Amino acid sequence: MSASTALLTDRYELTMLDAALRDGTASRHCVFELFARRLPGGRRFGVVGGTGRLLGLLRDFRFGDDELRYLRDADVVSPEAVAYLESYRFQGSIAGYREGELYFPGSPILTVEGSFADAVILETVALSVMNHDSAVATAAARMSIAAGDRPLAEMGSRRAGESSAVAAARMAYIAGFGATSNLEAGRRWGIPTMGTAAHSWTLLHDSEEDAFRAQVEALGPETTLLVDTYDIARGVETAIAVAGTGLGGVRIDSGDLPAVAATVRAQLDALGATGTRITVTSDLDEYAIAALAASPVDAYGVGTSVVTGSGHPTAGMVYKLVARQDAAGGWVSVAKTAEGKGSQGGRKSAFRSLDAGVATQELVEIADGFEQLAQPGDHPDARPLQVPLVVDGEPVSDHEGAAGVESARKHHLRVREELPIRALALSRSDPAIPTVYLDA
Amino acid sequence: MSASTALLTDRYELTMLDAALRDGTASRHCVFELFARRLPGGRRFGVVGGTGRLLGLLRDFRFGDDELRYLRDADVVSPEAVAYLESYRFQGSIAGYREGELYFPGSPILTVEGSFADAVILETVALSVMNHDSAVATAAARMSIAAGDRPLAEMGSRRAGESSAVAAARMAYIAGFGATSNLEAGRRWGIPTMGTAAHSWTLLHDSEEDAFRAQVEALGPETTLLVDTYDIARGVETAIAVAGTGLGGVRIDSGDLPAVAATVRAQLDALGATGTRITVTSDLDEYAIAALAASPVDAYGVGTSVVTGSGHPTAGMVYKLVARQDAAGGWVSVAKTAEGKGSQGGRKSAFRSLDAGVATQELVEIADGFEQLAQPGDHPDARPLQVPLVVDGEPVSDHEGAAGVESARKHHLRVREELPIRALALSRSDPAIPTVYLDA
Structure with missing residues (x-):
């Protein structure tokens, strides 16, 4: 097994990179956005999961000898692309919602900026981590709310892939569980274990x-x-x-x-x-x-349902190009327009509007370029939702490791308090608050 | 990240080991069985997945410095148990269904023999791998049947945890898909990639x-x-x-x-x-x-539904003690008898009865000890289903790596031909063939 995470990637990302190196578009500055079109299963809120793990995986996202040899021998991409990947390391920046934060349809959970070459190849690894971990976190938060003050333990490792099980234990803890049966999660992040x-x-x-x-x-x-x-x-x-x-x-x-x-x-x-x-x-x-x-x-132990997202094992998030430079260097908002899967182009800044501490709307401001983006102080009755996660290729280490887990857990338990009462019901409904788009 | 797989384990396995070392039962010879009480979702057959991966993970199932330090510092087990684990390596034997084989309720998919200490701590890693991979394989086989001669590609990596995605690509290929988008699956097992x-x-x-x-x-x-x-x-x-x-x-x-x-x-x-x-x-x-x-x-690309088991992301298999030595060294069949979760004690041998090449029943013969077990020749109209997978601690390497994947795929496509026509329908029903228990 290789320690590199660089091939946790769909082939088409490298095929596009290859073609973009040839036609010169590889260096176009791009903004990709990771978001969910809807909340699965008639749920009323989602919980962002995976951010801290993703940053760790990005550190190992380098093409080593094994990876390069495979790409060459299996003719996945041209020799020129192999040469480019040899020195690849993500040099762009990522801003996004903190792990444990709530999200709603259209929330710009991650915003990835960099050259097309830089950013396009993170699609699969980012979605794999965020889709899995957010699905578990969202289910776990609902269980934690249902359990009230009674302690909850996660014990579903046996019903999830062996690595996903470790990630699931981590997410259940962030979303309010008190312990896990999974020893590797205990070792890696200091999560309390039981059994x-x-x-x-x-x-x-x-x-x-x-x-x-x-x-x-x-x-x-x-x-x-x-x-x-x-x-x-x-x-x-x-x-x-x-x-x-x-x-x-x-x-x-x-x-x-x-x-x-x-x-x-x-x-x-x-x-x-x-x-x-x-x-x-x-x-x-x-x-x-x-x-x-x-x-x-006095206490609950939860297995299958938490590690499989209680009927919704993936959060269904997507990773889309929303803005790019054109040939003249100007900014263009872009979006797919075909039926059913349209999305909102443009770079976004996001705020949660609050009324006496209770969330009332997800405020998403859209800008074409960077200059016009709303700043934290622009909406005094709203909480800014995006923080820097990777700056010029360097992950912000606050979000990783055991400390990242503890801070995500605290953040989650705190922001959950902002939910309106109706959001706590388990039955199917609409999102607890509407997502409102504003042009900057 | 540690290369050891030894902590992909629920804490209670080590707690039991610890207590068993104290009271002398750790050395009792035991037979554990991995099986499914039912097929999920009204499906008509299941497909065994994960065997080859599990054997690879068993090779790395050693407690290294990091693992031992954690167990000691977090007080998971006593110093005596830590000392025992320092030299732990599985020395028992595992027989079971070949990867790609079909299974039905009660099929003895894996039979793990060894001392209690040897065998009890494999529970979680074995179930994690087999539950995840079999869930994907079963869904993939149904899709492959539905697609007929049209090629199918797996492209769901983004909707599964990043490591489970690689395993899912492998299983989809074994169960009849022709290619995957996942490059790591291509590198690791030579599976054709596309995109x-x-x-x-x-x-x-x-x-x-x-x-x-x-x-x-x-x-x-x-x-x-x-x-x-x-x-x-x-x-x-x-x-x-x-x-x-x-x-x-x-x-x-x-x-x-x-x-x-x-x-x-x-x-x-x-x-x-x-x-x-x-x-x-x-x-x-x-x-x-x-x-x-x-x-x-002309061709299908399948994402979310195959990697999440099409509504059933875990196969629900369990790992149960079915026989053990008593204090006098005699063999005792054992089983939980409480409501709803009873199981069939005793070591088992399994055969698929065939009539003109069409499967008619899953024949499971139960013995108290080893001597009386049915042998391959005992049922001339039936195909023996169990093969040696690990012998005295040594994995049988035929099942691992790219060669193991190709042979599992061939085996699956061959044994699928034995299914009665009614088993190919997609609608909910009973298992295609009954499981029949015989006392040896």
């Missing part, structure tokens, strides 16, 4: 009692015992008999959860284990979590 | 004609021109004016495809470009492909 035992632990032993005793000896009575391998009532009884009434928690991974949770709570209380917590983990999504709000559940 | 230009190519130029001319000069008249940036009829006219009637193809990425394809075909024919192919690429899935069967379309 005690699977059914195989109980089945490995000659009896459930043996299994519980060994676990309590190893992990202490504050551990969580999985009580549903055989019969839940017997499992709870054995758990308390072995660990005592100071047992930290029991986990239930099957059955009709509202009914089971109530029964288990009553049983624990009757046994005197009034402080023993109940964690449920069986195929939860935001709707199941909401339906358990009145049940005596 | 010419995006809308940004046309928008970069001062006119569509300039863009087409530059592309034809760079790539020759056999290239494919994207004709729907502005007006499709004008785009087609310009394309032929620039490239001549020998133009290789036009691509259409928007609009009502059956109507548009018919109009464009008529226009191309009227212009004398009777050999110019039409490729369509707009939000296709297996249903849209089937609906285009009677339209004059």
